Amino acid sequence: MRDYLKLTGILLIVCVVAAGVLGVTNAVTYEKILEQAIRENNEARKAVLSDVEEFYKINENGISDILSKPDYEIITEVYEGKSQGQTLGYTVKTSPKGYGGTVEIVIGIDMEGKVKGIKVGENSETPGLGKNAATPKFQGQFVGKDWDNGIVLIKNGIPKDNEILSIAGATVTSTAVVEGVNTALELVEEISDN
């Protein structure tokens, strides 16, 4: 009996100390981590819509009936980009399902409905394959695509105006990114129609 008490006691002490260490570290780092996340978000928005001076989170009440449509389920954030009071475009953050989980994509779209840039963010895709979706080479393909025709993924050949060449060996990831961009384009088209 005494043996069990001693063993359990030591385990308890170790766990309490461990929990304490983690609690303290969390308290020290929590704010900073939040700040980093906000900073990264801002940078992503600036990267996909470069000439904008200020970003405003869209009043979700204003477009809630649009946002609640099931097609727009994967949309997590919409920001309006303004320069000197004029709206230059929107950034939409989507999280479609990829190969290893959701793939976060921020898409910048201007008032003519053209994609100005995309940035693939947090994801758990395969290194060397799906993770290459976050490269300028893949992301650059989307620049200039517009909302007139849906973007189509092709596996080989030369992509035409509304086509994107998939990453070899990473079709699921590429499909997810295309889905995200298409959904963003549809949403911005609906919003600007209003």
Added chain:
Amino acid sequence: MKLWKDFSNGLIKENPTFRLVLGTCPTMAVTTAVFNGLGMGIAVIAVLICSNLIISLINKIVPNEVRIPIYIVVIATFVSAVEMLIKAFSPALDSALGIFIPLIVVNCIILARAESFASKNPPLNSIMDGLGMGIGFTLALIFMSGVRELLGAGTFLNMPIFGAGFEPALILILPPGGFLVYGLAIALFNKLIVKKA
């Protein structure tokens, strides 16, 4: 000199990847690109040194019957704390190594060295062991990821090496290729590098 032996042991004679065959799971995942192999290797060196040190410092007071859960709690706590600190204070390090840190908790090299070395040896020797094992692991990762990235993607550290006409053997960056390279590497390592006793 015992300290040197404890250090050099992890490099060749008991190389964790090619001789002890430990940490296979993260090895497979991370050797698709040299950059990832390097990142993981560096993170593991840091964690190994510190976890070996901590375990060695407490090895006298840890009762034998509950040593495994205690080692696991210590290692997991340590890695989690390091992850939070990196995320908060070094976004550059985080974007380079971020995904590898949580993977290290399940890397059995850490627990294996805690159990077979740090629990029975003094702190300075444990640090040496951690350093040697970590470097041995990193070298193994660099070799494997070098082969896999070069032949499977045509690049090294993301720089194209072979030019546009090269058709990479994609299978090498997929799991079957990983196992093929691993098996061949173990055979090669043991045949050519390990000196017969």
